[in-house]
Amino acid sequence: MDTLLIAIAFFCGLIVRQVGLPPLVGFxxxxxxxxxxxxxGGEVLDEVADVGVTLMLFTxxxxxxxKSLLRPEIWAGTSIHATVTVGLFSLLFFLxxxxxxxxFGDFSYSTSLLLAFALSFSxxxxxxxxxxxxxxxxxxxxxxxxxxxxxxxxxxxxxxTVSLGKVPSIWAIPLVAGxxxxxxxxxxxxxxxxxxxxxxxxxxxxxxxxxAKGFEYxxxxxxxxxxxxxxxxxxxxxxxxxxxxxxxLTDLFLVGFFLSIGLEGLPSWGGLMASLLILLLLPxxxxxxxxxxxxxxxxxxxxxxxxxxxxxxxxxGLIVMTVGAAKGWIPEEWLVNVAIALSLSFLxxxxxxxxxEVLYLKLHDRxxxxxxxxxxxxxxxxxTEHERIAIFGMGRMGRAVYADLxxxxxxxxxxxxLDPAQVELHKSAGRNVVLADATDSDFWQKIRIDQNxxxxxxxxxxxxxxxHAAEALKRADYQGIVTTTAKFDDEAKELRxxxxxxxxxxxxxxxxxxxxxxxxxxxxxxxxLLQQFRIHPDA
Numbered sequence: 001m002d003t004l005l006i007a008i009a010f011f012c013g014l015i016v017r018q019v020g021l022p023p024l025v026g027f028x029x030x031x032x033x034x035x036x037x038x039x040x041g042g043e044v045l046d047e048v049a050d051v052g053v054t055l056m057l058f059t060x061x062x063x064x065x066x067k068s069l070l071r072p073e074i075w076a077g078t079s080i081h082a083t084v085t086v087g088l089f090s091l092l093f094f095l096x097x098x099x100x101x102x103x104f105g106d107f108s109y110s111t112s113l114l115l116a117f118a119l120s121f122s123x124x125x126x127x128x129x130x131x132x133x134x135x136x137x138x139x140x141x142x143x144x145x146x147x148x149x150x151x152x153x154x155x156x157x158x159x160x161t162v163s164l165g166k167v168p169s170i171w172a173i174p175l176v177a178g179x180x181x182x183x184x185x186x187x188x189x190x191x192x193x194x195x196x197x198x199x200x201x202x203x204x205x206x207x208x209x210x211x212a213k214g215f216e217y218x219x220x221x222x223x224x225x226x227x228x229x230x231x232x233x234x235x236x237x238x239x240x241x242x243x244x245x246x247x248x249l250t251d252l253f254l255v256g257f258f259l260s261i262g263l264e265g266l267p268s269w270g271g272l273m274a275s276l277l278i279l280l281l282l283p284x285x286x287x288x289x290x291x292x293x294x295x296x297x298x299x300x301x302x303x304x305x306x307x308x309x310x311x312x313x314x315x316x317g318l319i320v321m322t323v324g325a326a327k328g329w330i331p332e333e334w335l336v337n338v339a340i341a342l343s344l345s346f347l348x349x350x351x352x353x354x355x356x357e358v359l360y361l362k363l364h365d366r367x368x369x370x371x372x373x374x375x376x377x378x379x380x381x382x383x384t385e386h387e388r389i390a391i392f393g394m395g396r397m398g399r400a401v402y403a404d405l406x407x408x409x410x411x412x413x414x415x416x417x418l419d420p421a422q423v424e425l426h427k428s429a430g431r432n433v434v435l436a437d438a439t440d441s442d443f444w445q446k447i448r449i450d451q452n453x454x455x456x457x458x459x460x461x462x463x464x465x466x467x468h469a470a471e472a473l474k475r476a477d478y479q480g481i482v483t484t485t486a487k488f489d490d491e492a493k494e495l496r497x498x499x500x501x502x503x504x505x506x507x508x509x510x511x512x513x514x515x516x517x518x519x520x521x522x523x524x525x526x527x528x529l530l531q532q533f534r535i536h537p538d539a
Contacts, residue, residue, distance in 0.1 A: 031262015052253030058207035061230020073296035089116035121314030135462025138418030141305035393460030458484035
């Protein structure tokens with residue numbers, strides 16, 4: 001069974017990737033294929049899926065800033081959306097029941113309310129995977145999406161705690177207080193873990209043992225513990241390295257999550273009709289997200305991207321349905337119906353998210369009609385004055401390029417980055433760095449880059465982000481010089497196909513750069529030795 005599962009998951013993921021869809025769609029399909037073959041996931045797959053979700057929440061915690069949850073569009077937007085969605089959906093299900101629609105049987109209003117509550121959540125796993133693949137975790141719409149998802153997760157945890165009657169142990173508060181007090185010790189452990197496999201093992205210890213098992217032991221949800229510990233150590237200098245060390249493991253374990261969704265079961269014809277009917281409600285849910293976010297002064301493009309990322313049903317909805325079925329609050333077959341609706345929402349949302357920018361440009365005028373005149377503080381247009389060189393992505397590579405070019409061309413260089421915290425650090429260091437998203441098509445239209453910027457350097461760590469920025473420049477008909485970084489030859493080729501003038505392969509050029517460094521050291525410290533090296537061997 002294990003070898004069959006791996007083979008089918010791989011080939012399904014490979015097939016959908018060839019048509020431009022995320023591999024997760026293939027993994028869902030693999031689950032359906034295995035289910036049709038009479039296979040089942042079993043406890044091992046469920047445990048793998050749980051570990052994947054736990055690690056994902058830990059890595060989210062590493063990047064999360066708690067003050068972001070206090071933004072009105074996060075806490076108020078989530079609360080309003082949940083209240084209205086649950087109210088409307090439950091009323092609709094109740095009315096359809098009394099209208100004689102057979103797929104809903106004899107739903108009471110309380111049963112309709114539970115189903116509506118389960119469908120009000122959006123998938124954390126799906127959204128994070130899409131944001132990670134596109135390199136948009138730090139973008140405003142990415143940060144907004146993550147904030148809303150975490151608020152939804154907290155609502156779900158509160159419901160599960162109450163419905164299961166699980167009162168946290170009296171040791172819960174001492175555990176939380178103890179973890180906060182032990183933060184310096186945890187930081188010391190991270191620092192002493194080095195840079196290899198011990199860093200990965202340290203991340204697993206923090207997420208699965210200290211966070212998940214610790215919280216589970218005192219009657220709290222394991223996922224919440226992983227998120228809490230992630231937030232706790234998120235300010236550590238090695239937090240980013242810790243997250244990167246867990247990335248491949250997390251992705252691998254999440255394959256189990258998507259397979260387990262597909263293996264939930266095959267519905268009856270009536271159940272399939274119910275799932276399709278639920279799927280038809282998804283645009284309403286998405287449109288309301290878009291409307292709410294624009295009311296909180298976010299631009300149409302930011303609201304559009306956020307709404308698309310939230311255009312799914314959630315794995316937490318399945319957990320809610322599982323509890324409801326176990327308590328006898330809802331028929332058991334509805335667990336399968338919601339699982340199918342969840343899978344279908346992933347299948348539908350994936351291509352829309354992949355073409356989000358293209359769709360936005362087509363609907364630009366209509367969507368911008370919903371914008372408010374005053375903008376969110378983090379969503380303001382960018383102005384350039386005397387700058388002629390723009391660097392996008394102010395990480396290690398971008399920072400080094402900025403320092404060198406700024407020495408050669410003072411006051412002619414400007415840096416852009418997605419992360420507000422990083423932007424503030426750069427500003428405090430005296431660098432000319434502005435908060436902006438290079439993948440945002442509106443940004444290129446408003447900056448009037450043709451008249452100001454003559455050289456664009458794309459130094460973002462994610463290939464997808466550099467790719468989207470290159471596409472945006474091409475759409476804006478930018479005539480200046482564009483150069484970018486790449487890690488692999490196929491990435492460099494893909495970027496050059498979009499009109500990028502040059503793609504600097506970081507790995508290929510690292511040796512040449514180091515050789516130049518060695519030559520410079522020799523010329524300064526041992527010029528005599530350097531002269532000997534230059535003598536022809538046959539001389």
